[in-house]
Amino acid sequence: MNPNPPLDASDPAKRPNRLIDLAFEEVARLSGTDSPPADFFQEFLKRVLEGIEAPAGAVWLRNPQGFLQLQCQVNIEHVGLDKHKNGRQSHNELLRQAFQTAKPILLEPFGSTGILEGIPAGNPTELVVLLAPVLQDEKTAVGLVEVWQDPRWDARAKRTHLQYLVQMAGYASTYFRTQQGRQTVNLEQFWTQLEAFSCQLHASLDTTTVAYHVANEGRRLVGCDRISVALREGKKAKVEAVSGSDVVEKRATQVKLMRKLCEGVFKWDEKLVYRGVKDDGLPPDVYEALDEYLAESHAKLLIVQPLRDNREKDKETKEYKPGKARSALLMECFEPPAQPEPLIGRLDVIGRHAASALYNAAEMKKIPLGLLWKPVLVLQEGLGGRARFLTILGTIAATLVILAMIFVPYDLKMDAKGQLLPVDRKTVYAPHAGSIEEFFVEPNSDVGRNAVLMRMFDPELAKQISDLSSEVQRLDRLVHSQEGQLGRAMNDKEREQIFNQDNGGYLSNRLKLLHESSEMERLTKAYNTDPNKPGQFFVFAPNFLADKKRDKDPKWRVLSGNNFKGDLQGKTARPSDPILRLGDVNGEWEVELKIPQKHIGQVLQAFKTDSLDEELDVDIKLENYVTKTYKGKLARRKISPEAVPNRDDHNETEPVVYAYVRIRGEGIAPSDQVPENINLTGVGVRAKVRCGDHPMGYSLFYGVWEFACEKLFYLF
Numbered sequence: 001m002n003p004n005p006p007l008d009a010s011d012p013a014k015r016p017n018r019l020i021d022l023a024f025e026e027v028a029r030l031s032g033t034d035s036p037p038a039d040f041f042q043e044f045l046k047r048v049l050e051g052i053e054a055p056a057g058a059v060w061l062r063n064p065q066g067f068l069q070l071q072c073q074v075n076i077e078h079v080g081l082d083k084h085k086n087g088r089q090s091h092n093e094l095l096r097q098a099f100q101t102a103k104p105i106l107l108e109p110f111g112s113t114g115i116l117e118g119i120p121a122g123n124p125t126e127l128v129v130l131l132a133p134v135l136q137d138e139k140t141a142v143g144l145v146e147v148w149q150d151p152r153w154d155a156r157a158k159r160t161h162l163q164y165l166v167q168m169a170g171y172a173s174t175y176f177r178t179q180q181g182r183q184t185v186n187l188e189q190f191w192t193q194l195e196a197f198s199c200q201l202h203a204s205l206d207t208t209t210v211a212y213h214v215a216n217e218g219r220r221l222v223g224c225d226r227i228s229v230a231l232r233e234g235k236k237a238k239v240e241a242v243s244g245s246d247v248v249e250k251r252a253t254q255v256k257l258m259r260k261l262c263e264g265v266f267k268w269d270e271k272l273v274y275r276g277v278k279d280d281g282l283p284p285d286v287y288e289a290l291d292e293y294l295a296e297s298h299a300k301l302l303i304v305q306p307l308r309d310n311r312e313k314d315k316e317t318k319e320y321k322p323g324k325a326r327s328a329l330l331m332e333c334f335e336p337p338a339q340p341e342p343l344i345g346r347l348d349v350i351g352r353h354a355a356s357a358l359y360n361a362a363e364m365k366k367i368p369l370g371l372l373w374k375p376v377l378v379l380q381e382g383l384g385g386r387a388r389f390l391t392i393l394g395t396i397a398a399t400l401v402i403l404a405m406i407f408v409p410y411d412l413k414m415d416a417k418g419q420l421l422p423v424d425r426k427t428v429y430a431p432h433a434g435s436i437e438e439f440f441v442e443p444n445s446d447v448g449r450n451a452v453l454m455r456m457f458d459p460e461l462a463k464q465i466s467d468l469s470s471e472v473q474r475l476d477r478l479v480h481s482q483e484g485q486l487g488r489a490m491n492d493k494e495r496e497q498i499f500n501q502d503n504g505g506y507l508s509n510r511l512k513l514l515h516e517s518s519e520m521e522r523l524t525k526a527y528n529t530d531p532n533k534p535g536q537f538f539v540f541a542p543n544f545l546a547d548k549k550r551d552k553d554p555k556w557r558v559l560s561g562n563n564f565k566g567d568l569q570g571k572t573a574r575p576s577d578p579i580l581r582l583g584d585v586n587g588e589w590e591v592e593l594k595i596p597q598k599h600i601g602q603v604l605q606a607f608k609t610d611s612l613d614e615e616l617d618v619d620i621k622l623e624n625y626v627t628k629t630y631k632g633k634l635a636r637r638k639i640s641p642e643a644v645p646n647r648d649d650h651n652e653t654e655p656v657v658y659a660y661v662r663i664r665g666e667g668i669a670p671s672d673q674v675p676e677n678i679n680l681t682g683v684g685v686r687a688k689v690r691c692g693d694h695p696m697g698y699s700l701f702y703g704v705w706e707f708a709c710e711k712l713f714y715l716f
Contacts, residue, residue, distance in 0.1 A: 020164055023051025027168055031175040036339060042072045045145075048168045048266040051073055052161045054147045055127070059172075061134075061143040062093060068095055068144065077495075079148045080125045087124030094121040098131045102141040105131040106162045109151055127151060130162050132169035134176065142176060145169045193221055194349065201357045205364040207231070211241035214354045218329070219243040222346045225299075228330040230262040231358070237262035254296050261289040262328050265304045269324055272304040273455065275340065301336035305329045305347060307355035349362045354550075386407060389600075403635035405697030412699040413619070413688035414602055416659075419546070420622065420674070420683040421559060422583035430539060430573045431528070434458030437536070439565050442680055447556045447582055451541045454580075456573070461523070462535020469534065475513040492557060541582070554584040559681050583681060591620060591632060591663060591685050594656040597643045600707070603659075604639070606691035612637035616689055617660050623684035631672035632661040634689060661687065 026047045030040055041059045049057050056075035060068040081087050090112075098105050099114060107113070107129045112122035123129040129147040134143035147165055150157070197217050204210055211229040219227040237259050239248050249255055264286040265272050272282070274290060282290065294302070306325030331347050333340070380389040430436075434456040441453055523529060529537040541556070559581040573579055595603060607614050618632040643655035658697040663674045698705055 002594045019053065020051045020642045024167070027171045029191070031171040032178065033268055034179075037071070037179070041172070044168075044172060044175075045072055045074055048145065048147065048165070051168070052147070052149065052164055053077075054149045055159075056148040058146045058209055059143065060099075060146065062099075062141075068099055071143070079127055084124050086119050089119045090122045090124050093119055094123065094129075094131070095146070097121050098133065098144055099141050102133045102135060102139060104133070104162055104166050105129075106158060128153070128158060130158075130165050132162070132165040134169050134172045136173070136176060143172070145172065147310065169614060190221065197221060197350075198353050201353055202360070205361050207358070207361040207365055208240060210357050210361045214329070214350070214357070215241040215243040218347075218350045218354065221350055221403060222331065223343055224301075224331050224333045224347075226332045228258060228332075229354075229358075230259065230326075230328045230330060231362070232266050232326050232328075235263070235267075237266055254293075257289070257296055258330060261286070261293045262304065262330065264289045265306060265328060266325060269306060271306065272302075273344070274299075274302040275301050275336075297332060299332040299334055301331075301333035301340055301343075303331045303344065303347060305331070305351045307351050307358065309355050309359035311359065326362060327355070329354065350383050354534040354556065362603060402697075405700075406695055408696045409693035410696035410699040411604075412602065412691040412694045412702065414599045414686045414691055416593045416594070416595045416599070416689060418591050418661075418685045419681075420589060420679060420685055421592050421681060422585050423558075423590050424554070424584040425559060426542060426582045427578045428453060428541065428558070428580040428582065429537065429591075430456060430575055430577065430579060432456070432461060432537060433478065433572065433574045434461065434535075435570065435572045436535070436568050436579070437570075437600040439569060441558050441580070443558055443560060443562045443564065445558050446509075447541045447558060449541065453539045453541055455536060455538055457536050459535055461529070461537070467536040468516055470511065470522070472516045472520060475509055475516060479509050479513055539579075555586040557681050558583045559583045561682070575659075585679065585681060589663060589676075589679050591618075591661040591687065593618075593634075593659045593685070593687055593689075595639075595659055595689070597655045597657060600639075600643070600657045602691045602702070603689050604636075606689075607636050615662075615667070616691070618690065619688040620661070620663065621686045622674070622678065623686070624680065625678055630663065630674045632663045632666055632687070633665075634659055634661045638662075688692075 030043055030047070033040070035043075042063075045057050045059050048054075056073075056079045058073040058076050059071040061071045063069045081091050088447050094105070094107070094113065105113070107123040109126045109128065110123060112120050125148060128151050130147045130149060132145045133141040134145060136142045144393055145165060145168060147161075149161055153161070197213075200217065201210060201213055204213075211231070213225045215229050215652075219225075227243045228239060230237045231240050232238075239250070239255050239259050239262070242248055242255075264283065268283050272286065272290070274294070278287065278290060280287075290302075305328060307327045307329065308325050329347065329351055333343070337343065380386055383389045383392060435458070436454055437457050438455045439453070440455070441447060441451075447453070528540060529535070564580070568579060603616070606616055613635055615633040615635045618634050620630040620632050622630070638660040640658040643657050646654070646656045662668075693699075694702075
C-alpha cells in the first residue's frame with residue numbers, strides 16, 4: 001500500500017530531515033505560483049506525503065455551500081475507511097469537528113476525540129491520522145489537509161509530523177490568500193475598464209463607430225488576438241469591423257470566409273466554440289465554413305458569439321423576447337492560454353454590452369425621421385411653438401389623470417408589517433418573583449420537554465432558605481445532643497424530663513426539625529432552587545404533550561425577539577410578567593400583523609357584513625423570499641379589539657392593532673400558499689390588506705387625504 005521507499009537504515013536520523021527540508025522548499029515555491037487549484041493541490045499533496053514518507057493523504061476544501069469536498073487524494077481507498085461498521089461516518093464526523101474548530105488533530109489507530117454526538121468522531125483505520133486546517137484568517141478554515149501515517153513511529157516523531165503538516169497547511173493558506181488577492185486586483189481592473197468601455201460604447205448611435213469601438217476596445221479587454229463584428233442584414237452577414245484594421249476590405253478572401261462563417265452561425269443561432277478540435281456535431285454548413293476559415297486563419301481558439309437584445313419583438317406574438325441574433329462577435333486566439341475559461345467569460349460580458357449598443361444603433365438607422373416627426377413638428381408650430389404645444393399637451397394629460405383619479409375604481413390596500421408565527425403558542429412565566437440572571441436558550445432555538453430555560457435569583461427567597469437551613473442545622477445539633485443525654489440518663493424520670501421539657505424537650509425539637517426540613521424541601525421542589533446557592537432557582541419549559549390527532553408531534557421553538565436577552569437579563573420579573581414565548585413549528589402557521597391604529601378604520605369598514613367569519617384578502621411578501629407574493633385571509637374575529645403600544649419597532653410611536661392572517665385552507669389556491677419549507681419563526685412580513693374598490697385618487701393617496709382632513713379641514 002505504501003508507494004514510498006522505506007527509510008534509509010544506515011542513516012535513520014538524517015534522511016527524514018532531508019526529505020522534510022526538500023518538501024518545504026518545493027511547497028514554498030508552489031505556493032507563490034499562479035497554478036490552478038487542481039494542479040496546485042495535487043502537487044502539494046504529493047510533496048507533503050514525500051516529506052514524511054506517509055502512505056496516503058487527502059485535501060478537503062470548502063465548497064460554495066459551506067461543506068467539505070474532496071479536492072485530491074493519494075491511496076485513500078487503501079486506508080480502510082470502509083472496513084468497519086460506521087467507519088466512513090466516524091471519519092466524516094472527525095473531518096467536521098476539525099473543520100469547525102480549525103485546530104490540528106492527531107489520532108492513533110481506532111482513536112476517538114471523546115466527543116459523542118450520535119456516531120463518535122474518530123479514526124477507524126489501522127494508521128495514525130493527522131489533520132491540519134487550511135486557514136483563510138486566524139479563525140476561519142477553508143479546508144483540511146489529512147495524512148495517514150504508519151503507526152511504527154514513536155510519539156515524538158508523530159508530534160513532529162503534525163507540526164510539519166501544520167506548516168504545510170500554512171503554505172496552502174498562503175496560496176489561497178495570494179490567489180484571492182490576484183483575482184480581486186484583476187477583477188477591479190477589468191470592471192474599471194469595462195465601465196469606461198460601456199460609456200464610450202453608448203456615446204454614439206452610428207453603427208460603424210460602435211462596431212469599431214467593440215472590436216478594438218473589446219479585444220484589449222478580453223485579451224485575445226483579434227475580434228471582428230458582424231451584422232445580420234436579412235439572411236446575409238456583413239463584417240462591419242475588424243480589430244486593428246481601419247477599413248474592412250470586403251473583397252479580401254479572409255473577410256469573405258469570415259462572412260460565410262457568420263452566416264452559418266446566424267442560421268444555426270447557437271454559439272460556436274472551437275478549441276483546436278472540430279466538433280462533428282456541428283451543422284454541415286457551419287462545419288464546412290469553419291474548416292475553410294481555419295485554413296486561412298490558423299486560429300487555435302475561435303468563438304463566434306451571436307448577440308441578442310431583450311427588446312427584440314416576436315413577429316407573431318408581438319411580445320418582447322430575445323429573437324434571432326442581429327449581430328455577432330468573432331474572437332480569435334493564435335496562442336490561447338491553458339485555461340481559456342476566463343477569456344470566454346470576459347467575451348460574454350463584452351457581448352452583453354455590445355448587444356444593446358449595436359441594437360440601438362441599428363434601430364436609430366431604421367427610423368424614418370421625415371415621415372415620423374414631420375407631422376408632430378407641423379402640429380407644434382400650428383399651436384404657436386414648443387412651449388404652447390407642451391402646455392396644451394400637459395393640460396390634457398393632467399385633466400385625464402384627475403378624471404381617472406375620481407371615477408376609476410381601484411383596490412385600496414393598507415400596508416402592515418408583521419411576522420410569520422406558529423398558530424399554537426405558549427407563554428412562559430416565572431414561578432416566583434426574582435431577577436433574571438441567565439438565559440439558556442437562544443432566539444429560534446428548539447426547546448424540549450422540561451428543558452431549563454433560565455436561571456433567576458430572589459434575595460427574599462435566599463434569606464428564607466438560609467434562615468431555614470440555619471434553623472435545621474441548629475435543631476439537628478440540639479436533637480443529637482438530647483439523644484446523647486437520653487442515652488446517658490440513669491432512670492426513667494431523667495429520660496422523661498429530657499423527653500418532655502416544655503418548648504425545649506427532645507420531642508418538641510424533633511417535631512420542629514421535621515417541620516423545618518419539610519418546609520425547606522417544599523421550597524426547593526416548588527421553585528427548582530439550588531440547595532448550595534440559596535435564592536437561586538431555575539425555570540423549566542412546560543411539559544407539553546403530543547397531540548394524538550396530529551400527524552406530527554409538537555416541536556416547540558423560542559419565538560421571542562432577538563433582543564430578549566438584552567431586554568430582560570438582569571431585570572426583575574414577577575409571576576404575572578410574560579418572559580418567553582414558545583411556538584409549535586410542526587403545527588399550523590399564521591401571520592401576526594401589526595396594523596397601524598390610523599389604518600384600522602379602513603380595514604374594519606371593508607367588511608360587508610357583521611359576521612365574525614367574514615374574511616378579507618391579504619397580499620403577503622416574506623422578507624426571506626421577496627420574489628413571490630402569497631395570499632392570505634383575515635377574518636374579523638382575528639382582529640384584536642384594542643390598540644397596544646408598538647414595543648418592537650422603536651421608530652414607530654403610534655399604537656398598533658394585532659391581527660392574525662390565515663395562510664392556508666379554503667379560498668387560498670395551493671400555488672398562492674406559503675410553502676412549508678420556508679416557514680421560519682420570526683420571519684418579517686410585509687402585507688397589504690385589500691379593503692375593496694375606492695376612487696383611484698383615494699386608494700393611491702389616502703395618506704394625503706387623511707392628513708388634509710385632520711390638519712386642514714378640521715380647522716373649519
